[in-house]
Amino acid sequence: MTTDFGETSERASGVAVQPDGKIVTAGLSGGRFALARYTSQGDLDATFDSDGKVTTAITGANDGASGMVLQSDGRIVAAGAAGTGDFALARYTPNGSLDTSFSADGKVTTDFGGGNDQALAVTRQPDGKIVAAGLGNNDFALARYEVGTAEVSGTDVAVIKTGPTTVSLGDQASYTVTVANQSTPDSATNVTLSDTLTGPGRVLTAVPGQGTCTTTATGASCALGTLAPGASTHVTVVVEPTATGALSDTATADATESDPTPGNDTDSVATTVNNAHGCTILGTPGADNLSGRAGNDVICSFSGNDNINAANGNDIVYAGSGSDAISGGNGADTLNGGPGNDKVSGDNGNDTLNGEAGTDILTGGNGADTLNGGPGTDTCATGPGDTAVSCP
Incomplete structure (x- = not known):
């Protein structure tokens, strides 16, 4: 498994497993701190900075994390080097944001008196203080940091x-x-x-x-x-x-x-x-009795147990949820029952009947009709020239 941060130079140098099984890695990408969090299945965790990845500029160039540690409250501390040649630490909240209770902006650098300083490992004491170890101007270097805001209990x-x-x-x-x-x-x-x-x-x-x-x-x-x-x-x-x-x-x-x-x-x-469907007759959320007109209607009845007669014309019915009774009347109609136990009858004309979800009864009537029961146990009554789909 690999994760691309979009830069040519990227690597992971530290890894930790959270108590919930999620995996956090820290390293560098394009001269910045780079962290990624994965689910226990190995997918990027969308609850961590929305895409599972976060980068942080300490100085803006040649920054990189070498190690990391998890706090008991889920916060993440990454340690490494800044481009200025100093120890660099960044602390993040469980959702991947910089923790502003840590050095005001979530980042801190430490200079050991010139030369190249780099934190190579980081841990936390039982009292929550953070200890970083590494090189300071070619000598062994150790720094300990206050936690800022004490680790808190609770649930995020x-x-x-x-x-x-x-x-x-x-x-x-x-x-x-x-x-x-x-x-x-x-x-x-x-x-x-x-x-x-x-x-x-x-x-x-x-x-x-x-x-x-x-x-x-x-x-x-x-x-x-x-x-x-x-x-x-x-x-x-x-x-x-x-x-x-x-x-x-x-x-x-x-x-x-x-x-x-x-x-x-x-x-x-x-x-x-x-109104992309072009509804011309609207129902209500209650139980409606709706009738079409002489022309081509688009009837949208919404929810409720509705009685709909499309009447004459080439009509389209969107019945919505509920147990509806729909009659196409004369014309080439498209009748959509919607969720619920519907009774849909094409009557005269070459009609398309869609029962959709529920236990529906579809009757083609006269003409070459197409009957689609949809999800559920449906009954389709067909005649000569009719086609039935998703019906026993």
């Missing part, structure tokens, strides 16, 4: 949220919330997640990888239990847009223990709702 619960930047009326936006305990010594207990939606939409579901969630139209509350050091879980939040505009979905995590780095407890995703 971090949140990373991902989701779409755009979504169309008639579709759903699915957001993934990752909640991670980035601490090395302690478990996070009674972990909770609060998810809040603002803008033209409603929360449909929130499904956790562990624990339970309850939902309202504007958010979700989840009790996720305990996260061991380095462990994480996911919550999938599905949102239905109800009008064009701007959605914002924000997730915030908490735990019983104090959090030494609370700045990463919250994350948000902004989503623009457009």
Whole structure:
């Protein structure tokens, strides 16, 4: 396994394994300190400076780390040499940021009186003080440093949220919330997640990888239990847009223990709702009775157990979630049942029927129809000229 920092001269000189199994390396890249953190599977850890890698300029040229040590609170100390020929140390928080409680900017250099000084090894005492050893002007050199801010107990619960930047009326936006305990010594207990939606939409579901969630139209509350050091879980939040505009979905995590780095407890995703499907008839989040007009309609009914009659014309229906009854009427229609146990009938014309997720009943009717049951145990009633997919 190799990791490219984008420079021609790169090497790792120190390595340590965290209690959660993650691996941290320190060395140099392009004349700078370079650190990388990997998961126990060998992948770059995205919770460490967002891409698993970080570089630090001590003087801006010919800097490099030769060793590193982990503190009990998850902070990382790298030691080596600065381009000025001095001992150089840098300390990082568990998420890869320079620790400004250590020498104000997270970096310190020590001059042993001229010549080339270089720290070759670093360790920490039981009281937390940091000891670096190496060369000082061609002599043995040893330096001990105060820790600045004392090592703290607690758990660093971090949140990373991902989701779409755009979504169309008639579709759903699915957001993934990752909640991670980035601490090395302690478990996070009674972990909770609060998810809040603002803008033209409603929360449909929130499904956790562990624990339970309850939902309202504007958010979700989840009790996720305990996260061991380095462990994480996911919550999938599905949102239905109800009008064009701007959605914002924000997730915030908490735990019983104090959090030494609370700045990463919250994350948000902004989503623009457009009308890419060209919806001409809109429903509501409730149970609707919707009818098409004489022309070609695009009916977007949203969630709820809806009754939809597309009527005449070549129509498109996006039924949304719920157990819906959809009739195509006359014309070449495309009928999308959405999640739920739907009854979809093409009626007259060469129609395309998509049951989508759920236990659906699809009936082609007159014409050369295509019936696609989708996920679930579906029933497809076909006639001459019809094609059935994903049906028994």
